[in-house]
Amino acid sequence: xxxxxxxxxxxxxxxxxxxxxxxxxxxxxxxxxxxxxxxxxxxxxxxxxxxxxxxxxxxxxxxxxxxxxxxxxxxxxxxxxxxxxxxxxxxxxxxxxxxxxxxxxxxxxxxxxxxxxxxxxxxxxxxxxxxxxxxxxxxxxxxxxxxxxxxxxxxxxxxxxxxxxxxxxxxxxxxx
Numbered sequence: 194x195x196x197x198x199x200x201x202x203x204x205x206x207x208x209x210x211x212x213x214x215x216x217x218x219x220x221x222x223x224x225x226x227x228x229x230x231x232x233x234x235x236x237x238x239x240x241x242x243x244x245x246x247x248x249x250x251x252x253x254x255x256x257x258x259x260x261x262x263x264x265x266x267x268x269x270x271x272x273x274x275x276x277x278x279x280x281x282x283x284x285x286x287x288x289x290x291x292x293x294x295x296x297x298x299x300x301x302x303x304x305x306x307x308x309x310x311x312x313x314x315x316x317x318x319x320x321x322x323x324x325x326x327x328x329x330x331x332x333x334x335x336x337x338x339x340x341x342x343x344x345x346x347x348x349x350x351x352x353x354x355x356x357x358x359x360x361x362x363x364x365x366x367x368x369x
Contacts, residue, residue, distance in 0.1 A: 236288060236295050243281045244306055247345075250277060251314035258318035258337075259330040266332055267340055274344030282348035296356075300349060304342050311338035 250273065258266055285299065315334035322330030 232288075236285075239284060239288065240299070240303075243284075243303070244310075246277065246281075247307055247310055251310050255314060255318045255321065258315060258332060259322045259325060259327055262329045263332060266337065270337065270341045271344045274341045275347055278345035279348040281345075282352055285349075286352060296349075296353060300346070300353060303349075304346055307342040307345055308338045311341045 254269070254273075257269060261269070285295075312334045315332055315337045319331050319334070322328070
């Protein structure tokens with residue numbers, strides 16, 4: 194059962210469902226190559242904007258890393274990572290015609306880029322903490338990058354579970 198049938202099964206009366214499905218499939222059949230190009234470009238520009246936003250956020254957090262202790266940094270990373278991850282997930286989720294491979298790319302590529310970004314940012318902040326002789330500002334780069342990446346990816350993981358986990362559970366129930 195594709196996503197259209199799933200949504201229509203929940204939202205529309207059975208007699209209107211076939212008419213709506215025909216209209217949806219007909220509209221998908223008329224997507225041009227130019228339209229596909231613009232959708233893909235929109236996706237890639239959004240992914241690039243997400244990465245630039247994370248780089249900017251990492252640079253802005255350097256002073257916090259220098260002056261704050263480990264628990265304060267972890268607290269801010271979890272809050273900011275989850276909030277920014279939720280914001281980015283909402284943007285990607287509401288993009289028109291985002292395909293499954295794009296979600297797979299986000300789930301596969303984005304964590305590595307976030308890990309690398311916050312690893313470098315933490316090494317830079319550790320350098321400045323050492324120059325300023327702030328021993329509380331020295332943090333483990335791997336721990337900081339892992340905490341931010343996990344908190345950023347939580348909304349994406351929840352969304353992927355909501356899309357695919359519930360479908361598999363329903364399929365298992367229907368087969369039984």
